[in-house]
Amino acid sequence: MADEYDYDLFTIGAGSGGVRASRVAAAHGARVAVAEEYRVGGTCVIRGCVPKKMLVYGAHFAEDLVDAQHFGWTIEGKRFDWAALRDHVQNDVTRLEGLYGQTLGNHNVTIFAERATITGPHEITLASGKTVTAKTILVATGARPLVPTFPGSEHVITSNEAFHLEQLPRRILIAGGGYIANEFAGIFNEFGCKVTIANRSDTILRSYDASLRDRLLQISMVKGIGFLFNTEFESIEKQADGTLLVRLSGQEPCEYDAVMVATGRIPNTEGLGLETVGVELGKKGEILVDAFSKTSVDHIYAVGDVTDRVQLTPVAIREGQAFADSVFGPGEPYAVDHSCVPSAVFSHPPIAAVGMTESEARNTLGNIKVFQSDFRPMKNVVAGRNERSLYKMIVDAANDRIVGIHMIGPEAPEIMQAAAIAVKARLTKADFDATVAIHPTMAEELVLFK
Template identity: 80%
Template structure:
């Protein structure tokens, strides 16, 4: 395209968004290079949602094996081998990294496995000292776990290190109230750890419907997970035996085997040379972009977590696709619609949500109708578990449109994906009512609420 540059596109960061953007741009005929200082695949593939979901699957067997007895299966004594699961998960991560690399190479994307820095106008310098130029630069460097500073904070781990532990901690303290904290709390609890969650506020999963948050809290407490609200770290001291003595505000010092911080993520923008060319950053260090992912410098774009718009892998992928199509494709440029994004928390049980919560809908729309199904899944009935699922449907009273669906129950994320299409399409409660149920399923509750 541009003979005066070495590349038409240079992507910094080969995660989900960077991979999609680079591949699609190359498919449109662009000469593309991409640099990654860690491992191809980014947070999601290497140390995020993919390996975490594998741990979630492993954790579910704890209750499944216990429940199997009620279904007639004599399992015998069960033992759990963390190292075996860990190594299988890490092996599959390596396999996926290879597939991502192969995809880019098959599209003739030049890969530099080293750090890249913007050192001038349209100029990138690699860690090896090699200097290249590009007509467009895409920053897709993602985000990293935020660790607050306090005495002894060097002794904590984050979700990054959780996948590499030598053993399941007997006692683990997890700081945070978001999805990462609650997901790992469920995982370690099922693996046999005594789990304590500490949170600076008295709310978990802020942004999700309060009814679902309360239900998860109740179930988590029943499963033995402890919560310490409205407190923060004063200090951590490492003991001679390797354990950690932790002092929280308002609490006596307690001993834990691991302390994990899950208090949010910050964009990876330091040391990229963005200030060299005048790229505008936000208060958290995020790259400020317009609807088309363009930064304040017209040839530099950014997608994914580094923009701190919506920190979800499918969003980064969609943004990468839109960028590549808009800049290198033959069609009209288009922007990603960030409204009505479905999301899930792979807690025990999982939460899934799309659209407005009840509170948001009342504030925005005024009159709404709320439908609920509070039920005990058939599997739990046979297994003798009292754990109940909860579905909520929020409907605009003015036009009968379903504006939100919120669920906590087994397989809720799998069920919600299809329902999210209906919400995005603006279907009505009458459309749900007119849809025949699939019986017996948990999903049928969506079309039976009165």
Template identity: 80%
Template sequence: MPQYDYDLFTIGAGSGGVRASRISASHGAKVAVAEEYRVGGTCVIRGCVPKKMLVYGAHFAEDIEDAQHFGWTIEGKSFDWKKLRDHVQNDVTRLEGLYTDTLQNNDVTVFDERATISGPNEVTLASGKVVTAKYILVCTGARPFVPEFPGSEHGITSNEAFHLDDIPKHIIIAGGGYIANEFAGIFNEFGSKVCIVNRSDQLLRGYDESLRDRLLQISLMKGIEFKFNTTFKSIEKQEDGRLLVTMQNGDQQLTDQVMFATGRVPNIEGLGLDNVGVEMGDGGAIKVDEYSKTNVDSIYAVGDVTDRIQLTPVAIREGQAFADTVFGGTPKTVDYSFVPSAVFSHPPIAAVGMTESEARMKLGGVKVYTSDFRAMKNVIASRNERSLYKMICDEATDKIVGIHMIGPESPEIMQAAAVAVKAGLTKADFDDTVAIHPSMAEELVLLK
């Protein structure tokens, strides 16, 4: 039997890599991890965690305004972006330390440098050190895609948005997905004039059409501008530092900042995957089987670097399943059905299961139940912003196949509702559940 330096060598210490490494070590494996940037990966360092903190900060803009309707007088209000930015980055550093401690407390060796695959069982570190491992796990995640055109180098991505010196007075955001809509809401609440430029005429592809339309309506009411069916032709930096953006349709706008939120691409460049013949799929994602194994028996991959669902909790599940399968003696796969998701827009969206159009195409006969209402808080605050809850049921079985929500705290409510949908409950099961009154969540058991 060949002898290796490690049982497992993980490349990338993001959510999936940390979970896989920690659990593998708990199963008795000798594990090492290489991370060239910061332990924690996209989610913790430059993704969902710091973004959610900015979302919280942005919400105070409306909360302070609404407070006067509830009897509060708030004088001398002001917003300090640098204070929020620095608080967020301090907490990111705290979380990075916790993730590092987790690995070290489980006797996982951490190399703070880049690693490349130099053989089926061999990894070469940036320092030149060569180590061997029985298994190699690739968890390098993905990065923002930046389109190439004259002047595209003047734009930023979500990575840089967390470190801006100042909030731009005007910002153009390219893209129509969740990152574009989330940052549009954030910057709008912080006082920026926001314009979203999208190559199609739809926002948030994959979400139910009713929710997409509602978010567009509310975003327009909040003052966010939209330009559909066009892309960027060029960006020219002006003498005063502003950017002149020219669209393919001929429109021009002067702006302080351009942000690209046009999708993400797997981080596979220079990893050495071609050295060992690892197969790649469309867009450069690593192709894996149901156990996260590539076509090379000793090499696995989990998370956003693969061609599956790009969500942090999914990467964590994949990392756990990998460790249990390879080192725990209990083969496990990840069930990708009924994976809930959220968009932390203003207001947020949450969804699980099939959209109405998907259900009609797949099932034929469906029943749709909706509740279109104003949250009590918005009524008192004289805020004309309506929530929408939608339940999709299989007409033949009464089983719930999809729930879609837009409104305050929708992601928090959806987490529990997703359990019910995953468990295969019916509309009757929801109807038989007594409501918690008064609450927004009670609408789910009162749908007609």
């Protein structure tokens, strides 16, 4: 490695992508340092998918305890303690943060718990004033919630603050139509809050198949979640009793106890000194990189949400792994394949998808076959819950290859992980047909499409 530098690799940001890249590079023999100004673990572990999924688990008990009575269980004196769940979740987040730090330490990665700025070619200056040099610099600073500017916008919260609420709001308005908005709408609704979603367009989850979007909207409304479409914030006024008077375009003013915005995320690139060394940014402030995560400056790379390619934790981890292997490993450089990435929305019920939607397939391939199963899961039947699941398979009619699978229903993300392998491997509908079903399961619907 390069002895003329203090480190072979200096990583700015200890989130999922930065931690993986640093650990793997160190395993390849590189001298590595990481700077993290907040907490090791990044958005996913500290204030994103991990604590959110814990809240999702907690929210499911609201319906499970009701359904249990139909299975012979008597539930007496049930009550929900938000503070207990909140604190348990934060304790586990702290535990995971320690494990991430321990992993880096076990690989002899130096951790600087402070902000780092690029101040010259191969040069990084820490908030303490210390200056170090590195042959390669990796930026993995992630993204943050976008808060629109309007009168009273200082009164809103984001997903960051939602994990730390002192108490649950009786009425909450959630702005946005993406996965974060719909996930927290389901969580707060199950905890007994009156939830309203306000969206500036007329579509929720626009990147997902229309059939799934429509089904989630229908189920959410039955559960009591309200929806306001084609509306934007005009103002928020905090009143004497602490409630928020919200004015939305085309709507009557309405009072809420909390307003949460989930209207997108923006890359964390400000104040990193990228302009000092000429790193090229995109229109949203994202770092522009090539297929190997290299920026416009040869010795500077970037992975994860800060590049705005695919804002998913597993993608950031893959990018970090590929970067470290390619730059510091003994093998040939390789790039991450960003096509056919599976995803999930942990709504109530959850959505999972991989590949093309029906609309995308028709526009791209022309001649397709669509197979669909619309059914009530056995558990819902016994519980008397009139909530239907929907599974959908998109097939290229020219070669029988499955190009998309879309699901909404209990445990859809768990089922989709295996199904996504089949789509990535370019298997055909005939391959699924030839597979014996596991009965009785919801997943068997995937091999019983007619």
